Every structure is written in structure tokens, then in C-alpha cells.
Amino acid sequence: MTPTIKDVAAHAGFSIATVSRAINAPHTVNPVTLAKVQQAIDALKFRPNPIGRQLRGERTRLIGVVLPTLANPVFAECLQGIDELASAQGFRLMLMTTQYDAQRERHAIETLRAQRVEGLILTVADADTHPLLDDIDADGPLYVLMHNDTTRRPSVSVDNHQAACDGVRMLIAHGHRRILMLAGTLAASDRARQRYAGYAHAMEQAGLTPAPPLEIDFNAENLAPSVLAHLSTGPARPTALFCSNDLLAMVVMRGLCRARLRVPHDMSILGFDGLAMGELLAPPLASIGTPNGEIGRAAWQRLMARISGEYVGPTLDLTLPHTLRQGGTISAIATGVSVPGRDVTRGDALI
Amino acid sequence: MTPTIKDVAAHAGFSIATVSRAINAPHTVNPVTLAKVQQAIDALKFRPNPIGRQLRGERTRLIGVVLPTLANPVFAECLQGIDELASAQGFRLMLMTTQYDAQRERHAIETLRAQRVEGLILTVADADTHPLLDDIDADGPLYVLMHNDTTRRPSVSVDNHQAACDGVRMLIAHGHRRILMLAGTLAASDRARQRYAGYAHAMEQAGLTPAPPLEIDFNAENLAPSVLAHLSTGPARPTALFCSNDLLAMVVMRGLCRARLRVPHDMSILGFDGLAMGELLAPPLASIGTPNGEIGRAAWQRLMARISGEYVGPTLDLTLPHTLRQGGTISAIATGVSVPGRDVTRGDALI
DNA sequence: CTGAAAGCGCTAACAA
DNA sequence: TTGTTAGCGCTTTCAG
Numbered sequence: 001m002t003p004t005i006k007d008v009a010a011h012a013g014f015s016i017a018t019v020s021r022a023i024n025a026p027h028t029v030n031p032v033t034l035a036k037v038q039q040a041i042d043a044l045k046f047r048p049n050p051i052g053r054q055l056r057g058e059r060t061r062l063i064g065v066v067l068p069t070l071a072n073p074v075f076a077e078c079l080q081g082i083d084e085l086a087s088a089q090g091f092r093l094m095l096m097t098t099q100y101d102a103q104r105e106r107h108a109i110e111t112l113r114a115q116r117v118e119g120l121i122l123t124v125a126d127a128d129t130h131p132l133l134d135d136i137d138a139d140g141p142l143y144v145l146m147h148n149d150t151t152r153r154p155s156v157s158v159d160n161h162q163a164a165c166d167g168v169r170m171l172i173a174h175g176h177r178r179i180l181m182l183a184g185t186l187a188a189s190d191r192a193r194q195r196y197a198g199y200a201h202a203m204e205q206a207g208l209t210p211a212p213p214l215e216i217d218f219n220a221e222n223l224a225p226s227v228l229a230h231l232s233t234g235p236a237r238p239t240a241l242f243c244s245n246d247l248l249a250m251v252v253m254r255g256l257c258r259a260r261l262r263v264p265h266d267m268s269i270l271g272f273d274g275l276a277m278g279e280l281l282a283p284p285l286a287s288i289g290t291p292n293g294e295i296g297r298a299a300w301q302r303l304m305a306r307i308s309g310e311y312v313g314p315t316l317d318l319t320l321p322h323t324l325r326q327g328g329t330i331s332a333i334a335t336g337v338s339v340p341g342r343d344v345t346r347g348d349a350l351i
Numbered sequence: 352m353t354p355t356i357k358d359v360a361a362h363a364g365f366s367i368a369t370v371s372r373a374i375n376a377p378h379t380v381n382p383v384t385l386a387k388v389q390q391a392i393d394a395l396k397f398r399p400n401p402i403g404r405q406l407r408g409e410r411t412r413l414i415g416v417v418l419p420t421l422a423n424p425v426f427a428e429c430l431q432g433i434d435e436l437a438s439a440q441g442f443r444l445m446l447m448t449t450q451y452d453a454q455r456e457r458h459a460i461e462t463l464r465a466q467r468v469e470g471l472i473l474t475v476a477d478a479d480t481h482p483l484l485d486d487i488d489a490d491g492p493l494y495v496l497m498h499n500d501t502t503r504r505p506s507v508s509v510d511n512h513q514a515a516c517d518g519v520r521m522l523i524a525h526g527h528r529r530i531l532m533l534a535g536t537l538a539a540s541d542r543a544r545q546r547y548a549g550y551a552h553a554m555e556q557a558g559l560t561p562a563p564p565l566e567i568d569f570n571a572e573n574l575a576p577s578v579l580a581h582l583s584t585g586p587a588r589p590t591a592l593f594c595s596n597d598l599l600a601m602v603v604m605r606g607l608c609r610a611r612l613r614v615p616h617d618m619s620i621l622g623f624d625g626l627a628m629g630e631l632l633a634p635p636l637a638s639i640g641t642p643n644g645e646i647g648r649a650a651w652q653r654l655m656a657r658i659s660g661e662y663v664g665p666t667l668d669l670t671l672p673h674t675l676r677q678g679g680t681i682s683a684i685a686t687g688v689s690v691p692g693r694d695v696t697r698g699d700a701l702i
Numbered sequence: 703c704t705g706a707a708a709g710c711g712c713t714a715a716c717a718a
Numbered sequence: 719t720t721g722t723t724a725g726c727g728c729t730t731t732c733a734g
Contacts, residue, residue, distance in 0.1 A: 014704075014705085015704065015705045015706075016705090017704070017705060017706075017707095018703085018704055018705075021703090021704085028703075029703070029704080030703055030704085033703080033704080052710095054710090055709095055710045055711065055712090056709085056710050057709095057710055057711095058710095
């Protein structure tokens with residue numbers, strides 16, 4: 001069996017208390033003793049059992065991470081960012097995914113809380129109305145949200161409303177007037193709603209009428225015929241699509257391609273997420289980029305600051321800058337009018 | 352504070368032992384007692400502290416997962432597969448990534464072992480020569496490898512050699528004779544070596560001379576000039592590239608595109624991994640597919656079987672079928688000779 | 703500077 | 719059927 005502190009104590013000829021001190025507060029023990037203990041530790045290849053420590057009610061050095069899915073690189077990148085800092089700082093990560101399901105979110109949070117994680121980093125479907133978050137605000141572990149863009153809770157995110165607004169303005173600047181927003185199963189998520197609001201805002205500001213969002217089945221191999229019809233027929237058919245995320249945009253691009261519609265000639269497309277692989281598409285996908293790795297790292301840092309009691313800033317939420325990625329999926333439409341705001345198309349990042 | 356079993360016992364008017372039994376072996380306690388205890392549990396919102404259980408040396412219900420990176424969807428998909436089964440079966444996942452670094456692999460395994468995980472699911476750079484795996488074979492937790500294609504250890508993988516061989520044969524069947532293999536920083540990994548061996552085997556069988564693998568900097572924005580020169584100049588320039596993974600293939604495609612080389616007209620490309628997003632590229636990336644989610648799930652099931660002592664099969668390794676995904680990145684070259692094996696281009700999966 | 707002992711939350715003999 | 723008790727590995731008073 002793996003050696004315990006007792007074995008080390010016996011081997012070194014000291015008490016377990018001394019061994020414990022040698023490990024946790026070396027300066028409080030006699031150097032000679034320390035050396036002997038260290039020798040015993042090496043000889044036995046002793047590694048302290050964290051469970052013993054954890055039970056003492058000390059720091060568990062455990063952080064829970066709750067994500068909707070890993071199939072979307074957005075979250076994999078966030079997790080990667082978190083993991084970088086976590087492993088550098090000697091914390092362990094306990095991971096649970098929810099598939100955007102409220103029931104599973106609840107279960108994940110409870111499980112992690114039961115496991116006595118010191119903190120939680122999570123992305124939930126809807127942050128503001130999440131009953132469990134109120135609970136853990138009260139007595140749960142400290143937490144920080146990622147990608148949940150709310151001022152009511154500790155969170156790290158881009159400004160979804162503003163980002164969507166910037167993106168749609170760019171489409172409008174390219175001469176598009178009939179712009180449709182597509183959303184996936186995330187229609188119920190706060191992010192999707194905020195992005196829709198941003199879309200609507202930009203449309204209205206330009207004197208255009210926002211259309212209701214069109215829901216797309218995310219996992220379908222092809223676009224539903226009804227959707228295709230909506231996109232391709234009639235004089236009122238949209239000339240540009242704003243997709244609530246890049247995965248959706250890619251599925252739509254494929255669907256259009258199969259239906260023999262050309263992007264961007266027949267339809268312009270703007271995504272949201274800025275997935276790296278979107279740039280490899282043909283044409284490269286224009287998209288609103290979010291700094292996912294940075295969001296993960298920032299969430300980690302905020303969480304650590306809160307845990308150590310350092311952080312007592314007045315505002316809970318941190319907004320990171322989004323970027324506007326140009327791509328070949330947006331074409332200009334001749335409108336016969338001058339195009340204000342044309343400058344946003346030059347590839348500069350908008351904050 | 353969160354309630355403990357003591358609080359429940361006091362509240363219900365029974366001993367902690369009875370509460371424990373009510374939770375873990377309900378049938379051994381009086382129904383009336385059970386009801387009262389349950390009531391107390393509900394009233395206090397008690398959730399047993401797993402750390403207490405874990406310390407008892409019972410099952411920790413903790414599984415460690417060690418992956419090279421989450422930036423590659425291959426591993427994110429594996430993890431997703433594992434997580435599905437893990438959460439369904441009430442296990443918690445502890446995740447660590449290694450960035451293909453042996454030092455970090457060692458650290459991850461030791462950390463997880465110290466945390467008393469019941470089992471380990473991992474992908475290492477080189478399974479056969481990994482010293483730590485011998486250690487844990489001896490007294491560590493049970494483990495199963497993913498994507499490490501070795502007969503010496505418990506593992507779930509495709510047959511990398513055979514898969515690469517199949518892929519290269521398809522290129523040859525299309526008339527290609529100067530085929531080059533590209534590898535990333537994974538050149539040191541067992542997978543990359545096996546894939547190269549498969550490439551070499553297919554080449555030799557066809558009477559062609561395999562070239563040494565060309566190493567590509569994975570993270571570079573562009574292909575190095577020396578690499579580009581190698582790919583594009585001279586009469587001996589390759590007509591097809593076999594890339595050791597899809598991410599690499601995508602980077603190469605972009606590099607070629609920027610250098611004004613057309614795929615597949617000027618260069619055919621075959622990837623390895625079968626990433627879903629490869630199909631969205633233009634042209635869609637031809638690739639050898641691995642069933643990542645299934646590999647994750649199979650690894651989980653094998654691990655569980657080993658943990659419960661069920662599994663005592665004679666062979667340690669499980670080989671899952673790979674697929675050959677057609678795509679637009681491979682063009683046929685007129686050779687003036689008949690093309691044996693042409694059937695592999697019809698889109699059927701080769702096992 | 704070191705040791706003895708209590709106790710973290712829980713389970714599993716063993717008693718009653 | 720229920721209660722008492724020991725102890726998992728560790729940290730931390732409190733004495734010495």
C-alpha cells in the first residue's frame with residue numbers, strides 16, 4: 001500500500017506531528033530532524049494524501065468547472081485557459097458538463113459543492129434567473145461565471161449586446177437591409193437573447209425592422225426544407241444572416257452550399273465566437289471573436305482573488321473586448337447610397 | 352455550515368450509524384425510522400460529504416483523465432464521451448492536461464494517484480516507453496490508454512499503422528507517386544511514428560520510396576519558407592501530402608492557399624482524425640477518421656470492467672475501426688496505367 | 703523543537 | 719433493528 005504519514009514517522013523515528021510540520025512548516029523544525037524526515041519521505045516515496053487534508057476542513061485545492069459541452073471549441077478553449085493557471089498553481093480541476101440542461105446544471109453544482117470544491121467556474125444557460133446561484137451566493141463556494149454576461153453576478157464575458165450590435169452594423173454598412181438572425185438550441189440562453197437584442201438594436205438604429213430569430217436544429221445534417229425556403233425564396237428573402245454562433249454558421253454554410261446557394265454571392269454570413277477554424281473555411285467565415293482562453297484565465301484569477309479575500313471590487317462583472325473578424329462570407333450590396341461606418345470593415349478590432 | 356451526518360442524526364433522534372445505514376443500505380433499517388431520517392435529511396438539505404467516505408478507504412468514485420491538450424477537438428471529443436458515461440454512473444472526473452510534455456505527464460499521474468482516483472484514463476506521448484506506466488501497472492490505480500495504440504498495455508485506439516496504410520494506398524490508387532508525410536511536434540509520439548510506418552509500408556508495397564517525414568511548426572501562422580519551397584519547387588515536388596493530423600492539414604491548406612497553390616489541383620491532401628469541421632472546409636478535407644467519442648466511451652467501459660474485476664480478457668488492447676473519409680482535397684492523377692484499388696474512393700469505410 | 707491527542711465526516715465491525 | 723466505537727490520513731492545539 002501507499003505509505004502514510006505514520007510510515008514516514010516510524011521510518012524517521014519521529015512523531016507524525018513532526019513529519020506534518022516538516023512538510024507544511026519546515027522552518028519550525030530542527031534542520032537535522034528535517035533532513036531525516038525528508039530522507040524518510042524520499043525513501044518511502046511518500047506523497048501526502050490530500051483527502052486527509054481535505055477532511056481536516058483545510059483547503060481542498062479543488063476547483064469545480066461546469067460547462068455546457070466540450071463539443072464547442074469555445075468552451076474547450078476556456079477550459080484550456082483555466083487549466084493552464086490551475087495546474088501552475090497546484091489546484092485540481094473537477095469537470096462536469098451539462099448539455100445546456102438546467103437539471104444537469106443543478107446536479108453538477110450540487111455534486112461539486114458536496115465534494116467541497118473551494119470555488120466554481122461555470123457557464124450556465126441563464127445566469128440571471130438561475131435559482132441555484134442565489135443559493136451559493138448565500139452559503140456555497142465562491143464562483144465566477146464565464147460567458148454569462150450579467151451585472152448581477154461575478155462574471156467574465158464579452159459584451160454580447162454590443163458585440164452583436166457591432167457585427168450587425170457592419171452588415172448594414174455593407175448595404176444589407178434584410179438581415180436575419182439565426183439561433184440554435186441556445187435560444188433559451190441569456191447569451192442568445194443578448195445577441196438578439198444587439199441585433200435588434202442595430203437594426204432599429206438604422207431604421208430597419210428586426211425579424212424574429214429563426215431557430216435552427218443544431219445537430220441536423222442538413223438545413224430543414226422550411227428553413228431553406230425561408231432563406232432562399234421570395235423578394236423579401238434575407239441577403240445576410242447573423243448566426244448566434246460559429247458552429248451554427250458553419251452548418252448553415254454547408255446547408256446553403258448543398259442547396260446551391262453561394263456564399264457570399266447569394267447570401268452573406270456573419271458568425272459569433274471567432275473560432276480559429278472558421279478562418280480555414282472557404283470563404284473564411286466573418287465572425288465576432290471572443291477571447292476564450294483569456295476569459296478562462298481571467299475567471300480563474302478573479303476566483304482566486306475572491307478565495308484569498310483579496311478582491312473586493314465594486315463591480316462584479318468583467319467585460320473583455322470582442323473583436324470583429326473580417327472574412328470572405330460578407331459581400332457588399334450596391335445600395336446607391338453612401339455607406340456610413342464603412343471603416344469597420346478594415347479589419348480593426350472594435351471594442 | 353453545511354450539515355453533517357451528526358446534525359441529521361440529532362435532528363432525527365437517531366445515531367449517526369442509523370443515518371449512515373439509511374443512506375447506504377435503506378433495506379436494513381425500519382421503514383418508520385427510514386422515513387424520519389429521510390425527513391431530517393430533507394429538512395437540513397444534507398448531502399453526504401464524499402471526503403469522509405473517501406478517507407474511509409472506500410471507493411472514491413473519482414476518475415482521473417490525462418490528455419495532451421483540449422485545443423485539439425480529438426481529445427475534447429474523447430473527454431466528452433467519457434463524461435457522458437461518468438456522470439451517468441455517478442463518477443467525478445479530475446482533469447489534467449500535459450501539452451505532450453513528459454514531465455507534466457508524470458506530474459499529472461502522480462497528482463491523480465495521490466488524490467486516490469479509482470482509475471485513470473489517459474493519452475500519453477509514448478505509451479511503450481513510459482516508465483511511470485510500469486509503476487502504476489505494479490501498484491497504481493487501474494488505467495486505460497486512449498489513442499495509444501500498443502499491445503503492451505490496456506488501451507483503446509484505432510490501428511494507426513493500418514489506417515495510415517489505407518489512406519496512403521488510396522492516394523496511390525489515385526495515381527500519386529510522390530507522396531510526402533507531414534508531422535507536427537508530435538513527431539516524438541508513438542501515434543505519429545506508427546502512422547509514418549503505415550505510410551512507409553504502403554509506399555514500399557507499391558514499389559515507391561518513402562520520404563522522411565517533414566516536420567511542421569504547428570502553431571505558426573504561416574508555413575515556413577523552407578517548407579513551402581520543399582512542397583512547391585522542383586520536378587520531384589510531391590503531388591500529395593499525408594498529414595499526421597487534421598489540424599496540421601488545415602494549417603497546411605491555408606499555407607498553400609496563401610502561397611497561391613491550389614488544393615487539390617496543385618497538391619492533394621489527406622488528413623488524419625476525421626474532424627467534423629474538416630468537412631466544412633473548401634474543398635472538404637479528405638481524412639482518416641477515428642471514432643473519438645466512442646474511444647472515450649470504450650475506455651470508460653474497459654476501466655469500469657477492470658475496476659469491478661469483471662474484465663479479465665486475454666488481450667489488453669482494443670482496436671476500433673477507422674474510416675476513410677472522402678473529400679475534395681484529393682485529385683486523381685492521370686498515370687496512363689490502370690488504377691488498382693480504385694474502389695476505395697467510393698466513400699465506403701475501410702476497416 | 704517535539705510529542706500526545708483530538709477530531710474533520712464517514713463507514714463498518716461488533717454489541718445490545 | 720439500532721447504538722457504540724474504532725479508525726481512515728492528516729493538521730493542529732496544547733503540553734512538555
